[in-house]
Amino acid sequence: MAMEAVDNSITLCQSCDLVIRKRALPTGVRAICPRCHTPLYDTPYCSINGMLALCLTAIFFFAPANLFPVLELEFLGSMRTTTVIEGALSVYHQGYWLVGIAVLTSAVIAPGLLLLSILMQILIIKYGLNSPSLRTAFKHALKIQGVLTQLTMLEIFVISFLVAAFNLADFATVSFGFGTFCFTMLFIMTLFLMREYDLEHMWSYLDER
Amino acid sequence: MSDKQSTVLGKDIGLTSCPTCHKVTCAKSTHCSRCDAPLTVRDYSSVQKSWALLITATILLIPANVYPISTLTNQGRVTQDTIFSGIAHLVKTDMIPIAIILFVASILVPILKIVGLTIYLSAISFKLPISKKRLMTGFHIIEWIGRWSMLDLFVISLTVAVVNMGQLLDAKPAPAATAFALVILLTQLAAKVIDTRLLWDRLEAKDDSSTNA
Numbered sequence: 156m157a158m159e160a161v162d163n164s165i166t167l168c169q170s171c172d173l174v175i176r177k178r179a180l181p182t183g184v185r186a187i188c189p190r191c192h193t194p195l196y197d198t199p200y201c202s203i204n205g206m207l208a209l210c211l212t213a214i215f216f217f218a219p220a221n222l223f224p225v226l227e228l229e230f231l232g233s234m235r236t237t238t239v240i241e242g243a244l245s246v247y248h249q250g251y252w253l254v255g256i257a258v259l260t261s262a263v264i265a266p267g268l269l270l271l272s273i274l275m276q277i278l279i280i281k282y283g284l285n286s287p288s289l290r291t292a293f294k295h296a297l298k299i300q301g302v303l304t305q306l307t308m309l310e311i312f313v314i315s316f317l318v319a320a321f322n323l324a325d326f327a328t329v330s331f332g333f334g335t336f337c338f339t340m341l342f343i344m345t346l347f348l349m350r351e352y353d354l355e356h357m358w359s360y361l362d363e364r
Numbered sequence: 365m366s367d368k369q370s371t372v373l374g375k376d377i378g379l380t381s382c383p384t385c386h387k388v389t390c391a392k393s394t395h396c397s398r399c400d401a402p403l404t405v406r407d408y409s410s411v412q413k414s415w416a417l418l419i420t421a422t423i424l425l426i427p428a429n430v431y432p433i434s435t436l437t438n439q440g441r442v443t444q445d446t447i448f449s450g451i452a453h454l455v456k457t458d459m460i461p462i463a464i465i466l467f468v469a470s471i472l473v474p475i476l477k478i479v480g481l482t483i484y485l486s487a488i489s490f491k492l493p494i495s496k497k498r499l500m501t502g503f504h505i506i507e508w509i510g511r512w513s514m515l516d517l518f519v520i521s522l523t524v525a526v527v528n529m530g531q532l533l534d535a536k537p538a539p540a541a542t543a544f545a546l547v548i549l550l551t552q553l554a555a556k557v558i559d560t561r562l563l564w565d566r567l568e569a570k571d572d573s574s575t576n577a
Contacts, residue, residue: 315518
């Protein structure tokens, strides 16, 4: 009984292990575990080409978001600017390396890897699902996807621009740089990309064929 | 029979789901057939690991709040701010919305997380009679809001980078910053390692029915 039950018509709740019989869902509706109310599955919108467009746009904004200054401060006629990376490095060089690494990871490294990983996944789905080595690469990318999503904190960083600016307005004249615009765009593109992206759906590409 | 008695668990019928890719597999296999991740029906050691991380985080919460988190030099005058005094200063200078944001992100969220996870883990370890559904909702909220504590560290890194003009005006991080970063890291990990299925195994039917009614 146990062996033959392994089919696609049932699923187990990740949070409480309840056996659930899958049903077809209309789009925009999400199945929720009747026992513990954890979201189970939904019908993803997930158009591969749409995701590709969003992903490329986000990558396009990535470099300027990190290279252009996000905050500009004018104090007694002298001007100071900072980029996201400089912020992380300056706490690092003050001896607070843990804080520096945390900031660098969650604002630069993780989002960058996330976008590259998704781009690679999309390209493999479009052109390379038949090659065994690419399938392995695809599998590894999906495995670290969860960690990368957790570590990506662009939305929090966008809020922190505002908080820092208001904080400093007390002492000096603060203005936003071009980097802030690019960073906000990067955040919005990533937000929409992650709304399209569905990990469960990505895994199912490995089942086919 | 299907309506009321439908609480069949995966482990009862010899199935388990992969923690990485969520594929349903036979519980006897040691590795997932789709993503090769190791499978366990229940991870009993996860409660211990989570307790260890949570207790360490609780201890670190004290230095994070007692020690200063930033040092500001303004025209030769050095002031050190703790998380709380920084927020109090914002209230004094009439920046209430910013003060609220920082209060929620750096004081309320870490404390709520630690208290929430303690209740959650106690419910598993000591079989406390708390509604499982409520615990689970709380757990999902904790998982989601935890990241927002990073806000304060982002603000500090931006401030330190932009405010460096020697004796005139200079900002530097202070010891609590590392402690605070560790609190965030450890509480996030504590929530991540826990196998939530254990909660639903331990407190049986009794608490289920009370909330269903």
